[in-house]
Amino acid sequence: MQGLNLKTHTRPAAARGARQSRWVRRLIGALICVTLVAGTASTAFALDKNQIVQMTKLGLDDRAIMGAIDSAGDDISLTAEDVEDLREQGVSDQVIDHLRRRGMIAGESAPADQAPADEEIDPLAPAPAPAPAEGESDYEREERERLEAERQAEIERRANELNAQREAEAERQRQLERAAGQLPRAAQIVRDGNNMEGARMYLEFLSYEPEQGSENWYEATFGLAKALYQEGILSGASTPLLEVLMAGADRPHFVEAFRMLEELSSRIGYNPPILEELTRFYVGDKNERFQAEFNYYMGKFFYGYNRMDLALEYLDQVPESATDYPESRYLAGVARLDPAVNDIPGALRNFEAAILAAEAAPGGNEDILQLGYLALARVFFEVGFFDVALFYYQKIPSESSRHADAVFESAWSYFMKNDFKRALGTFHTLQSPYYSQRYYPDLYILESTVYLNQCMFPKSQRALAEFKSRYLDQRPLLQAYLENTFEPEAYWQMMEDAYKPGQSAPIPRLFTNAVLESLPFYNVHRVVRALQAERAALNANISALGDFGQQVLERVEEQLELKVQEGGIIVQQRLTAVDQELENWELRSLQIEFDIDSEERQQLQQRLQNPNYEAPEAAEAGTTLMVVADDWQPWPFEGEYWLDEVASYRSQMRTECIEQ
Amino acid sequence: MTTVKFKWSAIAVLVAAATALSASPAAAQQALDEELEQYWTSERDLRVLRDRLYDREGRIGAGIYTGLMSSEPFYYYIPVGGRVSYHFSDQLGVEVGGAFMNAEGVLTRNTQLMDFLISDRGEGFDPATDTEDRFLWRANAVVTWSPFYGKLALLQRKLSHFDLNVAAGLGAVSVERPDITRESASTKLTVEGVLGVGAHFFVTPDLTVRLDGRGYLYRGAQFSHNEDSFFGQLRLPVEFLVGASYHF
Numbered sequence: 072m073q074g075l076n077l078k079t080h081t082r083p084a085a086a087r088g089a090r091q092s093r094w095v096r097r098l099i100g101a102l103i104c105v106t107l108v109a110g111t112a113s114t115a116f117a118l119d120k121n122q123i124v125q126m127t128k129l130g131l132d133d134r135a136i137m138g139a140i141d142s143a144g145d146d147i148s149l150t151a152e153d154v155e156d157l158r159e160q161g162v163s164d165q166v167i168d169h170l171r172r173r174g175m176i177a178g179e180s181a182p183a184d185q186a187p188a189d190e191e192i193d194p195l196a197p198a199p200a201p202a203p204a205e206g207e208s209d210y211e212r213e214e215r216e217r218l219e220a221e222r223q224a225e226i227e228r229r230a231n232e233l234n235a236q237r238e239a240e241a242e243r244q245r246q247l248e249r250a251a252g253q254l255p256r257a258a259q260i261v262r263d264g265n266n267m268e269g270a271r272m273y274l275e276f277l278s279y280e281p282e283q284g285s286e287n288w289y290e291a292t293f294g295l296a297k298a299l300y301q302e303g304i305l306s307g308a309s310t311p312l313l314e315v316l317m318a319g320a321d322r323p324h325f326v327e328a329f330r331m332l333e334e335l336s337s338r339i340g341y342n343p344p345i346l347e348e349l350t351r352f353y354v355g356d357k358n359e360r361f362q363a364e365f366n367y368y369m370g371k372f373f374y375g376y377n378r379m380d381l382a383l384e385y386l387d388q389v390p391e392s393a394t395d396y397p398e399s400r401y402l403a404g405v406a407r408l409d410p411a412v413n414d415i416p417g418a419l420r421n422f423e424a425a426i427l428a429a430e431a432a433p434g435g436n437e438d439i440l441q442l443g444y445l446a447l448a449r450v451f452f453e454v455g456f457f458d459v460a461l462f463y464y465q466k467i468p469s470e471s472s473r474h475a476d477a478v479f480e481s482a483w484s485y486f487m488k489n490d491f492k493r494a495l496g497t498f499h500t501l502q503s504p505y506y507s508q509r510y511y512p513d514l515y516i517l518e519s520t521v522y523l524n525q526c527m528f529p530k531s532q533r534a535l536a537e538f539k540s541r542y543l544d545q546r547p548l549l550q551a552y553l554e555n556t557f558e559p560e561a562y563w564q565m566m567e568d569a570y571k572p573g574q575s576a577p578i579p580r581l582f583t584n585a586v587l588e589s590l591p592f593y594n595v596h597r598v599v600r601a602l603q604a605e606r607a608a609l610n611a612n613i614s615a616l617g618d619f620g621q622q623v624l625e626r627v628e629e630q631l632e633l634k635v636q637e638g639g640i641i642v643q644q645r646l647t648a649v650d651q652e653l654e655n656w657e658l659r660s661l662q663i664e665f666d667i668d669s670e671e672r673q674q675l676q677q678r679l680q681n682p683n684y685e686a687p688e689a690a691e692a693g694t695t696l697m698v699v700a701d702d703w704q705p706w707p708f709e710g711e712y713w714l715d716e717v718a719s720y721r722s723q724m725r726t727e728c729i730e731q
Numbered sequence: 732m733t734t735v736k737f738k739w740s741a742i743a744v745l746v747a748a749a750t751a752l753s754a755s756p757a758a759a760q761q762a763l764d765e766e767l768e769q770y771w772t773s774e775r776d777l778r779v780l781r782d783r784l785y786d787r788e789g790r791i792g793a794g795i796y797t798g799l800m801s802s803e804p805f806y807y808y809i810p811v812g813g814r815v816s817y818h819f820s821d822q823l824g825v826e827v828g829g830a831f832m833n834a835e836g837v838l839t840r841n842t843q844l845m846d847f848l849i850s851d852r853g854e855g856f857d858p859a860t861d862t863e864d865r866f867l868w869r870a871n872a873v874v875t876w877s878p879f880y881g882k883l884a885l886l887q888r889k890l891s892h893f894d895l896n897v898a899a900g901l902g903a904v905s906v907e908r909p910d911i912t913r914e915s916a917s918t919k920l921t922v923e924g925v926l927g928v929g930a931h932f933f934v935t936p937d938l939t940v941r942l943d944g945r946g947y948l949y950r951g952a953q954f955s956h957n958e959d960s961f962f963g964q965l966r967l968p969v970e971f972l973v974g975a976s977y978h979f
Contacts, residue, residue, distance in 0.1 A: 438773050472772050593771050711780060
C-alpha cells in the first residue's frame with residue numbers, strides 16, 4: 072500500500088521541521104484563499120501546480136491526489152512546462168495522465184470518452200480549506216488550523232477507506248481465483264452425489280461476486296442449481312436455474328438446465344411469467360428431441376397462462392416422433408375447446424391423435440389414453456351423440472380412478488337417451504362399495520326420475536329418501552362449518568386432519584371426498600407436499616448452505632404458506648359449491664315429489680278407467696342383472712360385487728305405467 | 732414351516748397394531764395422500780371382490796367328516812372324525828380335528844392283498860406282526876389358507892360359491908406296529924406332519940360341504956431291511972375326506 076503516514080499528518084506542525092511547517096501553512100493559506108476566491112456557489116476548490124507537488128511530497132496516494140484534482144473543478148490549467156516541472160518534482164505519470172485526461176493541460180483536449188462529471192466525484196475530495204489571511208487574529212489562526220486539521224483527517228479517512236477497499240478488492244480477487252480453481256472439483260463432487268458439499272463450494276465461489284455472465288460464474292451457477300435440484304431443494308434451485316437459462320441457449324448447460332426446469336414446473340408448479348423470455352432464444356440448432364421438448368413445454372406454459380393461440384402454436388410443432396406427442400395432442404385438443412378458440416372438430420382430431428399415439432407409445436401411455444377417451448366421450452355427450460359418448464366412456468377400465476366419472480356420466484347418457492334399464496344398472500354400479508364414497512348427489516335424483524318415468528312411485532320415493540338421508544341430512548354440518556370457518560389455513564388443516572386414523576372431521580367424509588375430486592386441490596396438494604419435502608431437505612442441510620440456505624428456507628416457508636392458503640381457498644370454494652349444489656338438488660327433489668303425487672293420482676285414475684288392464688310382469692327378484700361375457704349370459708345379482716362385473720349391471724324391471 | 736408362518740403372521744399383526752397406535756403426523760399426511768391417490772390414478776389397487784356373500788372372518792366352525800384311505804397295502808380305512816375351526820379372516824384359519832378308524836371289519840378293512848396272504852399262508856401268517864402299521868386313530872391341528880374364492884353356475888340356475896384351500900400342520904397318530912424282529916406287535920403313538928388341499932362349497936352362509944385330501948408324513952415301523960435308513964422308514968398315507976361344517 073502506498074499508504075499515508077497517519078502520525079505525520081495528524082499534527083504536521085509538531086512532527087515536522089520548521090520548513091515543512093511553513094509549507095503546510097502556505098498550502099493551507101493558499102487553499103483558503105482559493106476557496107474564498109472561488110466563492111460559495113461551488114463546493115469545489117481551485118488547485119495549482121505547487122499544491123499537486125506538495126501533495127506528492129506529503130506522500131499522498133495517487134488516487135487521493137487525483138481525487139483532489141477532480142474536486143478542484145476545471146479551474147486548474149497547466150502548461151507543458153508546468154507538466155515537465157511536475158514530473159521533475161516527482162509527481163507520478165498517473166497523476167499527470169489524469170490531468171491530461173481532465174483537459175487541464177493547455178493545448179491538450181480531454182478525451183472523448185471522458186466520464187460524466189457527476190461520476191468524477193472522488194471520495195477523497197475534502198471539504199474546502201480556508202486560506203490564510205493577512206493580519207489574522209489568534210482566534211482566526213486557531214480556527215484556520217482547526218479546519219486544516221479536520222481537512223487532513225478527512226483526507227486520511229477517505230484515503231484509508233479507499234486503500235481498504237483496494238485491499239478488499241485484491242483479497243476478493245485472490246479468493247475468487249482460489250475458489251474458481253475448486254470449481255472442477257465441485258462438479259466432480261456433485262457428480263459423485265455429495266450435493267450439499269458441492270453446493271457449498273459453488274456458493275463460496277459465488278459469494279466472491281464473480282463477473283455475471285463469465286464462464287466461471289455460469290459453471291458455478293449451473294453447478295449450484297444442479298446440486299440443489301439433485302438434493303430435492305427445488306425452490307432453491309429455481310433461482311440459479313433461471314439465471315443459467317437466461318444466460319442464453321448457446322451456453323453449454325442450457326439443455327440440461329431446461330430439463331431441470333421441466334421437472335421443477337411439474338413438481339412445484341414453477342412457472343414464473345419471465346419464462347416467456349425463453350421464446351427469444353433460438354433453439355433450432357438443438358437436436359430434434361430437445362426442440363420437441365421445448366415446444367411442448369412452452370405450449371404448456373402458455374396454456375397455463377390461458378394464451379391459447381400461443382399454446383397451440385407451440386403444441387402443434389411437437390412432432391409425432393416425440394415422447395411428449397400424446398400429451399401435446401391431448402393438450403392441444405383441450406386448448407381448442409377453449410371458448411376463445413372453439414374448434415371442436417380440431418379438438419376431436421387432436422384427441423384421436425392423442426389416443427393413437429398413447430396406444431403406440433412404448434409401454435403404452437395409460438393416462439393419456441384414458442384422458443383422451445374421456446375427452447372424446449364428453450365432447451360427444453355435449454353435442455348430443457350419446458351412443459358415441461357411451462362407446463368412449465366404456466373404454467375407461469374399472470381399475471382407473473376415472474372410471475367412477477365415466478360410469479356416472481354414462482348414467483346421464485343413458486338417462487338422456489331414455490335407456491332406463493341401463494341407467495338403473497349404472498346407478499347400481501355407482502352404489503357399489505367401489506364408488507360409494509364418491510360425491511354424486513344427482514345420482515339419486517336421476518334414479519328417482521327414472522323410476523318416476525316408469526311409474527314406480529315407491530322406488531322413486533325411496534331414491535329421494537336415500538338422497539335426503541345421505542346428503543341433505545348432513546348438510547347442516549357443512550353449513551355450520553362454512554359459517555364458522557374463515558381462515559383458508561383452517562380449511563386446509565381440516566382436510567389434513569379429516570383422514571387421520573381415528574380422528575373425526577367436523578364435516579362428513581362425503582363432503583371432504585368431494586374436495587378430493589377437485590383437480591385444483593390435487594395440484595396444490597402436490598405442490599404443498601413437494602415444498603414440505605424441500606423444507607425437510609433444507610432443514611437437514613441448512614448448515615452446509617449457510618445464509619443462502621436460510622434465505623431459501625424462508626422462501627420455501629413463504630411459498631408453503633401461500634400454497635396452503637391457496638389450497639384452503641380451493642377447499643372453501645369447493646365446499647361452498649357443494650352446499651349450493653345440494654340446495655339446487657333439494658329443490659329438484661321437491662319438484663319430483665310433487666310430480667310423484669301428481670302422476671300417482673293420474674295412474675290411479677287410469678286404472679279406474681281401465682279396470683281390466685294387466686300390469687306388466689315385475690322382475691322376479693333383485694333389481695339388476697349382470698353380463699359376464701360377450702354372449703350375454705345373465706347372472707342374478709346376489710349381493711356380491713365383483714370387479715370384473717361391476718360395470719355390467721342391467722335392470723330387468725319393466726314399466727308400470729298404464730298405457731292410455 | 733407352519734409354525735414359522737404363524738409366527739410371521741403374529742408379528743405382522745403386532746407391527747400393524749403398533750403402527751396404528753403411534754400414528755404420526757407423517758402417517759396422517761400419508762393417509763390423505765393415499766386417499767387422494769385413489770381419485771387421481773390410472774390404476775387403482777382394487778380388491779376383486781367386495782361385500783363377499785359368504786363371510787367367515789372371526790367365526791368358529793364345527794363339522795364331521797368321513798373318507799377313504801386306500802393308499803396302504805394291507806388295509807384300507809374309512810375314518811370317521813370331527814373338527815373345529817376358527818377363521819382369522821376369510822383366507823386364514825386354524826383347524827383341530829381327529830378321526831377314529833380302529834374298528835376292524837367296519838372302519839378298517841383288509842385289502843385284497845391281505846385276504847390273499849391270509850388264505851395263502853394260513854396260520855403261518857399273523858396280520859399283526861407280518862404286515863406294517865395299522866392306524867387306530869389320529870388327531871392333528873392345521874393352518875388353512877384359502878386363496879381362491881369363486882362361484883359357478885349349476886345348470887344356469889343356481890350359483891354356487893366355493894373356495895379352495897391348502898392346509899399344513901402337525902398331528903399325532905396311534906398305530907399298531909410290529910417290532911423289528913416281527914415277533915410281537917404293540918400300540919405306538921407317533922408324530923406326523925399333515926399336508927392337504929380342500930374345497931369348501933357354501934350351501935348357506937353358515938353351512939359348507941367340504942371335500943379334502945390329506946397326506947400324513949410320519950416315521951413308520953423299523954424292520955431289518957430299513958432300520959439303517961431314516962428315509963426308508965418314512966411313510967405317506969393319503970386319504971380323501973368328505974364332510975360338512977357349520978359356522979357359528
